[in-house]
Amino acid sequence: MLVNNTWNGPFKLTSGGFRSCILGPQFPVGVVRSTINTLDLSNTGIHDSIPVEFWTATRHARALDLSGNQIVGRLPANFRFGGLEPVMLDISSNQLVGPIPELSKNLIYLDLSRNNLSGSLPSNIGAPKLEILVLFKNSFSGTIPCSMFELRHLWFLDISENLLNGSFLNCPRVPKTSSITVLNLNSNNLSRGFPSSFQMCKGLQFLDIANNKFSGSLPTWIESKLPYLQFLRLRSNMFSGRIPVELTMLKHLQYLDIASNNLSGNIPPSLGNLFGMVQTPNQQDLLFYTLHAGLSAIDKYSYAYNDSLSVVTKGQQLEFTTGIAYMVNMDFSCNSLTGEIPHEIGMLIALKSLNLSWNDLSSTIPLAIGELRAVESLDLSHNELSGEIPTSLAGLTSLAHLNLSYNNLTGTIPSGNQLQALDDQASIYIGNPGLCGPLVSRSCSGMEITQWIPEDQHEGMSDALSLYLGICTGFVAGLWIIFCGFLFKRNWRIIWFSFFDCMCDWVYVRAAVSWASFTRME
Template structure:
């Protein structure tokens, strides 16, 4: 009990520190924003002190209320707790959240339970564009039949409650355009039915867990947050049709495993990050992709000729990078191309078919490159300075995505013989540290850095 008391005090102080920082940001950054939002964060963090995130008993159910089944009673508790966590509801959307008939509440949708079609349960919540301010209470975990949770374009803040792990049937989750904070909510990884994840336009930060790309999702929207991470090498394991990672602070390589997404991927957008290295040739395997946008990054090298195999491509944007070389004719000949933008790079030439794109109704932009005879290009000095430094794509150590059967290379036979001789030597005790250093040195050279 004494240890639990210490933990409780520590969490309380941690919550109050966050509360102070949030209030300071509120006062300095947006004087007009209500202070209730920051108070809600402190109130929400206080609930985290409860052991194992048990549901706090903040809602007293009137004994005179009658519910058709226990699940609707739980839904009543969850929705009343949420209503009490709302500090502003300018359109009075939750004004009719009164009484036992939760299925009549605005934004609440009921349907027959999947495991018992004879009873009604709360299966969906849609409060999109309601401009509601508040936070998400732990009690929302009582909505165990929820399949759809849409709260985009509101002013919800704070963190995603850990109790969301109980929403085992959740299929669509849209929390975009709010004021949620903290690291990526790992509770999303534990949702077995989740297919659609949209948390864009919030203030989430830190890294995305690599497990996100192992989930059987159809869409991932995490753009316009404050994430800082290298795109995991298992990106290609994801079966999504759409992935948008734009407007964060991503760095490193675009993994070559992206080629493994050919069967499902339709759109990938990673614009306005800090990605570097060369574009992997494996992107040419993405024959179903219609939108490929890597603009406003720091990619170098040439434009892979393999892009000519992206026969479904409609929107291709590689602008505002540090790419160079020639624009291949096969890319400009793509049959479904609608927009091809490669401005603000260091390309030195383009095929005649590229200049003919406007005659096909294709929008293209080649300004601010190093292409002789074209208008609005970079100065000779800029081009000469940049192009004098050759690009070595291998120097970025962007490793190929390992296949399940790929093994680390074995030590060469002469290395093994040398090690056996050393082991048999009578002075082994004295030279053991050097053996370990030697083996580690060889393994470092032979095993690719992940």
């Protein structure tokens, strides 16, 4: 809807919802001359700076949403909102520059993401009631101040995709039990070891520190100090050493990405303890559903979080928003892991994506991998796997991407409806000189290509075979009983042949009489 941006109504506007109405490019004058309580100007085509009068008109506001425009310029030196009501402010996805201003004491929600803000994060946040702080995709630099972790009500913090560096400070005033539930620090320049300050975040459920410069070993305290983790993303850092067994004891974990590090050693066989990957995610229990619901900030009880998340699956990097709630993912790729793939991996029946590529894994592909009936993407490429390909792979009916290339696999390539439906089938098996079959243009020397037969068909064939075998056995047994009786019992033979002669005589007489009657009628 197109609205005249010079509109100046006869009444004072206290509450307005103009989402996706065309008010721009100038900032609407009528809004500036009103005393605002709640206002939604998101996606209204404003290509202008925010006038000083606007902040005067909104000094008693409870909710302001200016997101999705091209607002330029700087923010005021401070956000001052009067009254005792909690305040929500969303100015994300604009072109604002400069530092973060001093925040109002009654601010509970602040989203300044997707702007060009810069400078250091304030050493004193000044908003003790703040619950949600979203600052991703800006150009903030320097270290992360202790004040971020001293906020007792802060449960959601996203400062990803900035230029933050250094290590986490030792903050003496951090509460022993922080309220932080969601922490996203990915794509910065943070370094040193896995932050020990995370031990204070007992309720942490979502942790993303991917694409940084963290190093050292993964902590063994992760299971005892962060027992509620559902989402853990550590990819593209410099972590080394073994995968701690404690990592596989996180019962709620449904997304684990430790790809592109320097990890070594075996994959722990205790993977079966990851119960979050055994059961299908329940929408009602998922934190992610709340985070990505995309709700309006105008409703003070709705927390908006519209960021997308990059996930490597099906051989490519995909962007997820609401779909991340249902992603059950395990990615150990691009490390130096050795040993065999534990057969316990077959217990993770809710897995949708499994990537173990670019390691030094050896031995055979476990038969239990055919139990992953929900898996959509399976990548075991660039390892040292040997032996035959399990025929049960053809029974993975959800499989959309498979990569077994560059291993030492041998034998015939299994066939089946699901495997034949995959795209670019030749590339799936390339780099395995021991494989044979039509897909690699290599003869199997007269051996038939293994055809996978589902278990229910196996059971049906077994039942039919039992039936036919029973019929044949009964027929042969009955025939032998009669034959042996005639052979050893003279009276049986006399009775049988007498009966047979009588029957023959009766049939002959009936036939002769019928024929005679027929000829007389003619």
